[in-house]
Amino acid sequence: MISGSILVLLLPLLTALPAYVFRQRRSLEVLMGLLACGLVVGVLLLPYDRSNNLLIGTLDLGRPIEFLGVTLRMHAYDQIALSMIFLCAMILFALSWRTSQGRTFIPLGLCVLSIMSAGLMIRPFAYSGLLFVIAAALVAIMIQAEHIGERSTHGAMRYLILSTLALPAFLGAGYYFNQANASGLTEEAAAVLFDNASIFLGGGFVLLLGAFPLFTWTHLVANDAPPLTTAFIATVCSGTISFFYLALKQELSWFRNLDGNTYIVAVSLIMIVVGGALAWAQMSFSRLIASALSVDIGANLLMLNQHVHQSVEAVALNVVSLTLSLGAVAIGLAILRGKARDDDFAELMGAARTGTSARLAALAICAGGMSLSGLPGSIGFVTRWVQARTIASTDTELAVGLLVAFASVGIGFLRGVSALISEKPKSTPQAQSANPADVAKPPINEVAALNAPAPSAFEAMPTEAMPMTEVLSQEMPLAANEMGALNEPQPVVEPQPQVNVAETLAERIAPLAISLPVIISLAIFYFGMSPVIFTTMAASLSRLFSFYR
Amino acid sequence: MNDVIALIEQLSRLAITPLLLSLVASATGIVLVRNWRLTLPILIAQYVLVGLLMARSIQPSLALIKLISGALVSFALSIAAQRADDMRAQRGESIAVERIRMVAWRSVPAQVLLRAVALLLVLTAAFGATTRFPLPGNARELHFAAYVLIACGLFIIATTPEALNIGIGLLMFISGVELGYIAVLPNVGVSVMIGLISLIVGIAIAYLTLADSEPLVL
Numbered sequence: 001m002i003s004g005s006i007l008v009l010l011l012p013l014l015t016a017l018p019a020y021v022f023r024q025r026r027s028l029e030v031l032m033g034l035l036a037c038g039l040v041v042g043v044l045l046l047p048y049d050r051s052n053n054l055l056i057g058t059l060d061l062g063r064p065i066e067f068l069g070v071t072l073r074m075h076a077y078d079q080i081a082l083s084m085i086f087l088c089a090m091i092l093f094a095l096s097w098r099t100s101q102g103r104t105f106i107p108l109g110l111c112v113l114s115i116m117s118a119g120l121m122i123r124p125f126a127y128s129g130l131l132f133v134i135a136a137a138l139v140a141i142m143i144q145a146e147h148i149g150e151r152s153t154h155g156a157m158r159y160l161i162l163s164t165l166a167l168p169a170f171l172g173a174g175y176y177f178n179q180a181n182a183s184g185l186t187e188e189a190a191a192v193l194f195d196n197a198s199i200f201l202g203g204g205f206v207l208l209l210g211a212f213p214l215f216t217w218t219h220l221v222a223n224d225a226p227p228l229t230t231a232f233i234a235t236v237c238s239g240t241i242s243f244f245y246l247a248l249k250q251e252l253s254w255f256r257n258l259d260g261n262t263y264i265v266a267v268s269l270i271m272i273v274v275g276g277a278l279a280w281a282q283m284s285f286s287r288l289i290a291s292a293l294s295v296d297i298g299a300n301l302l303m304l305n306q307h308v309h310q311s312v313e314a315v316a317l318n319v320v321s322l323t324l325s326l327g328a329v330a331i332g333l334a335i336l337r338g339k340a341r342d343d344d345f346a347e348l349m350g351a352a353r354t355g356t357s358a359r360l361a362a363l364a365i366c367a368g369g370m371s372l373s374g375l376p377g378s379i380g381f382v383t384r385w386v387q388a389r390t391i392a393s394t395d396t397e398l399a400v401g402l403l404v405a406f407a408s409v410g411i412g413f414l415r416g417v418s419a420l421i422s423e424k425p426k427s428t429p430q431a432q433s434a435n436p437a438d439v440a441k442p443p444i445n446e447v448a449a450l451n452a453p454a455p456s457a458f459e460a461m462p463t464e465a466m467p468m469t470e471v472l473s474q475e476m477p478l479a480a481n482e483m484g485a486l487n488e489p490q491p492v493v494e495p496q497p498q499v500n501v502a503e504t505l506a507e508r509i510a511p512l513a514i515s516l517p518v519i520i521s522l523a524i525f526y527f528g529m530s531p532v533i534f535t536t537m538a539a540s541l542s543r544l545f546s547f548y549r
Numbered sequence: 550m551n552d553v554i555a556l557i558e559q560l561s562r563l564a565i566t567p568l569l570l571s572l573v574a575s576a577t578g579i580v581l582v583r584n585w586r587l588t589l590p591i592l593i594a595q596y597v598l599v600g601l602l603m604a605r606s607i608q609p610s611l612a613l614i615k616l617i618s619g620a621l622v623s624f625a626l627s628i629a630a631q632r633a634d635d636m637r638a639q640r641g642e643s644i645a646v647e648r649i650r651m652v653a654w655r656s657v658p659a660q661v662l663l664r665a666v667a668l669l670l671v672l673t674a675a676f677g678a679t680t681r682f683p684l685p686g687n688a689r690e691l692h693f694a695a696y697v698l699i700a701c702g703l704f705i706i707a708t709t710p711e712a713l714n715i716g717i718g719l720l721m722f723i724s725g726v727e728l729g730y731i732a733v734l735p736n737v738g739v740s741v742m743i744g745l746i747s748l749i750v751g752i753a754i755a756y757l758t759l760a761d762s763e764p765l766v767l
Binding site: 157 | 685699706710712715716719722723726729730733734736737738739741742743745746749750752753756757760761763
C-alpha cells in the first residue's frame with residue numbers, strides 16, 4: 001500500500017533532477033515541471049476515501065506515514081488545497097516557457113513545492129515551521145536567480161531572514177501546545193498555555209506571510225526577483241501557508257478562537273491601508289506589484305480570520321485568481337524588463353509601441369493589473385467580490401476601505417499602462433526634464449479597450465475553480481467555525497432588539513459620507529482638473545484607434 | 550566515531566562558566582570583526598561550543614550533528630567567500646587577507662568602538678532577558694547562551710549589508726533558537742531538522758555571497 005503523501009513529495013523531487021539537467025533547454029525544463037505537477041494533480045484527483053490500484057501498487061491517499069515521532073498524512077482538505085497549489089505552479093511553470101526566470105526556477109520550484117506540501121501535511125505543526133524555513137532558503141536562491149551585483153541580494157536575504165525569524169514562533173507554539181496537552185493541568189492553566197501557543201503561532205504566520213507594512217519582503221523581492229518568481233512566492237508559497245493556517249483552524253479548536261486574532265486583524269488592516277495608500281502613486285511596476293501584494297496579503301489575512309463559509313472559499317479563490325492575475329502581469333513585465341534597464345514608468349514610456357511582443361506584454365500587464373484590482377469581468381473580480389461581501393457582512397466601512405485599496409491598485413496599473421502606450425517623449429532637454437508623473441496620465445478608454453480581451457481569456461477559470469473552492473470550504477467546516485459552533489457549548493442567545501434599518505444604514509454611511517468628499521476631491525485632483533479630463537479622454541481614444549489601426 | 554562521541558560527552562561535563570565565557574567571546578569576536586578569514590574560524594569554534602552545550606541536554610551523538618553541520622556550513626561559506634575575494638582582487642578591490650595584513654588603524658576605532666558599545670548593550674539585554682523572561686526548565690546557563698546567540702545574531706543581521714555577514718548572523722540566530730529549544734524540550738527530530746536547516750541556509754548564503762561579490766549590473 002503506497003501512501004498518497006509520499007507520491008506528492010517524491011514526484012516533484014525526482015523530476016527536479018532531470019529539470020536541473022535540462023536547465024539549458026528551456027522547453028524540456030518546462031516540460032519536466034509540467035509533467036511533475038500534472039502527475040501530482042493526477043494523483044490528487046483520485047478518490048480519497050478508497051484505495052486506488054495503480055501500476056506500481058495500491059495507493060491510499062489518506063494513509064499516514066510515521067517516523068522520528070512525526071506523522072505525514074494527507075487529509076481530504078489537504079488533497080484539495082494541494083491540487084490547487086500544484087495547478088497554480090503548473091500555470092506559472094508554463095508561463096516561464098518564453099521568458100527566462102533564471103535557471104533554477106523550475107528545478108528549485110519543484111523542490112519548494114515538495115517541501116511546502118510536506119509542511120502542509122506534517123504533524124506536529126512545529127515541524128511545518130521548520131520545513132517552511134527550508135523552503136524559504138531555496139526560495140532565496142530562486143529570488144536571486146542569475147541576478148548579480150552589490151545590493152542585489154537584499155530581496156533574497158530579506159525573505160530568508162523573515163522566514164527564519166518565524167522559526168522560534170513555531171517552536172514556541174509547539175512547546176506550549178505540548179504543555180497544554182500534558183495531563184494533570186486544570187482547564188484554566190491549559191487555556192493560558194493555549195493562548196500563548198496561539199499568539200506564537202499567529203506571530204509565526206505574520207512573519208511567514210510578510211504581513212507587516214515596513215521592512216517586509218514584498219518591495220525588495222518584487223524589485224530583485226524575476227517577475228514569475230515573485231508570482232510563485234505570492235501564490236504557491238503564501239497560498240500553501242494560508243491553507244496550512246486553515247488546516248490548523250480546522251484541527252485545533254483553541255487556534256480557531258485565538259487571542260492573537262485581534263492583532264492579526266489589526267496587522268491586516270495596516271497592510272491594506274499602507275498598500276492602498278502607496279499603490280496609486282507608484283512609478284514603477286515592481287513597486288506597484290509590491291503594493292498590490294501588500295493589499296492582497298492584508299485581505300487574505302482578514303479572510304483567514306473570518307469565521308464564515310465564504311472566507312475559506314475566498315482564500316482558495318484568491319490563490320487561483322492571484323496566480324492568473326500576477327502571472328499575466330509577471331509575463332508582461334518579464335518581456336518589458338528584457339527591453340529596458342528597469343521597470344520604471346518613465347523608462348518604459350512608449351514601450352508598447354516597439355513591437356508585437358511589447359504590445360502583448362502591455363496587454364498582459366493591463367489584463368493582469370485590472371484583475372488584481374478586481375475589475376468586473378476579470379477573474380480577480382470574483383475573488384474581490386467574495387472578499388468584500390464577506391467583510392461587508394460584519395463591517396461595511398472596512399469593506400469600503402478594501403474596495404478603495406483595490407481601486408488604488410487599479411489606478412496604479414492604469415498609470416503604468418498609460419505610460420506604456422503613450423508616445424515616447426522626444427529627447428529634447430524639455431522632454432527629458434519633464435516629470436514622468438505629468439506625462440503618465442491614465443487614459444481610461446485605452447485601458448478599457450485593452451482590457452476587453454481579458455474576460456474572454458479568464459472566463460474559463462472561475463467556473464473551473466469555483467467548485468474546487470466550494471468543496472474545500474465544505475471540507476473545512478471547522479475552519480469556518482460552523483460545525484465547531486455546533487459542537488461547542490452554545491452561548492445563550494438573547495433576543496435581539498428590532499433593528500431600524502434606516503438608522504443602522506445612516507450610522508454606517510455617516511463616516512463614509514464624511515470621507516466621500518475627500519475621496520472625490522482627491523480623485524478630481526488626481527485625474528487632473530475635471531474640464532481637461534474629457535478632452536484628454538477623447539484624444540486618448542483617437543490615439544488608441546490610430547495605434548491599433 | 551565512538552571515541553568522538555565519548556570525547557564530546559566528557560567535554561560537555563566541563564564547568565559551565567568557561568564554556569559560557571568562550572561562547573560570549575566567540576559571539577563578541579564575530580560581532581566586532583567583519584573579516585571572513587577571522588569570523589569563519591570563530592564560527593566553527595562557536596559551533597563546537599554550542600554542540601558541547603547541547604550535549605548537556607541531549608545525547609552526544611545528536612550534538613555531533615550540530616558540529617558536523619556547522620563545520621560543513623563554514624566550509625561552504627569559506628569557499629564562496631574565497632571565490633568572491635578572488636573576483637574582487639581581479640577588480641583591484643581590497644580583500645580579506647590584505648585587510649588583515651595591512652590594518653587601517655586610523656579607521657578601526659571608529660568602527661569597532663561603535664560596535665563594541667552596541668554589543669555591550671546587546672549582551673546586557675541578553676542577560677536581562679535571561680532573568681526577566683526565563684525559558685521554561687532549569688537549565689538557566691543554556692538559556693543565557695541561547696539569548697546571547699539570538700541577540701548577537703539579530704544585531705549582526707540588523708547592522709550589516711553584506712550577504713556573508715548577514716548569513717553568519719542568521720546562522721548564529723538559528724543556533725541560539727536550537728539551543729533554547731533543546732534546553733526546554735530535548736527532541737531528536739527537531740535537532741535533526743534544525744541541522745538540515747543550517748545546512749540549506751548555509752548553501753543559500755554561499756550562493757548569495759557569490760552574487761553579492763560582483764559589481765552592480767544595471
